[in-house]
Amino acid sequence: DTEVTQTPKHLVMGMTNKKSLKCEQHMGHRAMYWYKQKAKKPPELMFVYSYEKLSINESVPSRFSPECPNSSLLNLHLHALQPEDSALYLCASSQETSGSYDEQFFGPGTRLTVL
Amino acid sequence: SQQGEEDPQALSIQEGENATMNCSYKTSINNLQWYRQNSGRGLVHLILIRSNEREKHSGRLRVTLDTSKKSSSLLITASRAADTASYFCATDAFGSGNTGKLIFGQGTTLQVKP
Numbered sequence: 001d002t003e004v005t006q007t008p009k010h011l012v013m014g015m016t017n018k019k020s021l022k023c024e025q026h027m028g029h030r031a032m033y034w035y036k037q038k039a040k041k042p043p044e045l046m047f048v049y050s051y052e053k054l055s056i057n058e059s060v061p062s063r064f065s066p067e068c069p070n071s072s073l074l075n076l077h078l079h080a081l082q083p084e085d086s087a088l089y090l091c092a093s094s095q096e097t098s099g100s101y102d103e104q105f106f107g108p109g110t111r112l113t114v115l
Numbered sequence: 116s117q118q119g120e121e122d123p124q125a126l127s128i129q130e131g132e133n134a135t136m137n138c139s140y141k142t143s144i145n146n147l148q149w150y151r152q153n154s155g156r157g158l159v160h161l162i163l164i165r166s167n168e169r170e171k172h173s174g175r176l177r178v179t180l181d182t183s184k185k186s187s188s189l190l191i192t193a194s195r196a197a198d199t200a201s202y203f204c205a206t207d208a209f210g211s212g213n214t215g216k217l218i219f220g221q222g223t224t225l226q227v228k229p
């Protein structure tokens with residue numbers, strides 16, 4: 001199974017809502033990532049988890065809260081978002097061996113709209 | 116921080132022609148990767164070239180890397196309409212301490228006309 005799945009595909013939320021994005025992979029990858037992508041722009045890294053521990057936080061606002069419950073799952077909890085947070089949120093995973101990272105496998109993304 | 120610049124920003128060719136995209140970067144790297152993204156969807160990994168490699172092939176794809184010029188090129192030969200997509204280079208910066216962090220270039224939008 002070489003697939004990364006993301007749910008939901010689309011999400012519309014108000015600025016006072018709390019919602020979560022989910023990501024799952026069964027490739028045995030030990031590194032997982034969240035990216036944010038605005039229209040016609042490249043993906044921007046938000047968080048990296050390595051062996052279920054947060055290893056990189058790219059100065060992301062606290063209204064985004066990542067969680068890695070186990071090696072196959074990655075969540076992104078959303079609270080009090082702003083309209084400018086509307087974007088495509090991409091999850092990815094990669095194999096990590098002795099500190100060396102392979103290519104990343106991406107999910108199809110969640111299209112988030114904040115009203 | 117912006118690591119990669121891609122050139123051209125947009126490219127339109129006829130089916131069967133070759134497409135060449137270029138990527139420049141600023142810092143030393145462990146490897147450089149190319150990804151494809153169809154409109155509004157996830158990215159698909161195409162090829163990874165390590166800093167000690169100069170050229171790599173995969174099917175109709177050919178990637179070159181010149182670390183002295185800090186640049187890479189992606190050549191797609193005999194293009195097809197299905198190759199229409201955005202193409203991104205991404206660098207795994209050496210200075211990142213092997214964190215897996217990728218920095219993406221701005222991308223090239225390729226349109227292949229049937």
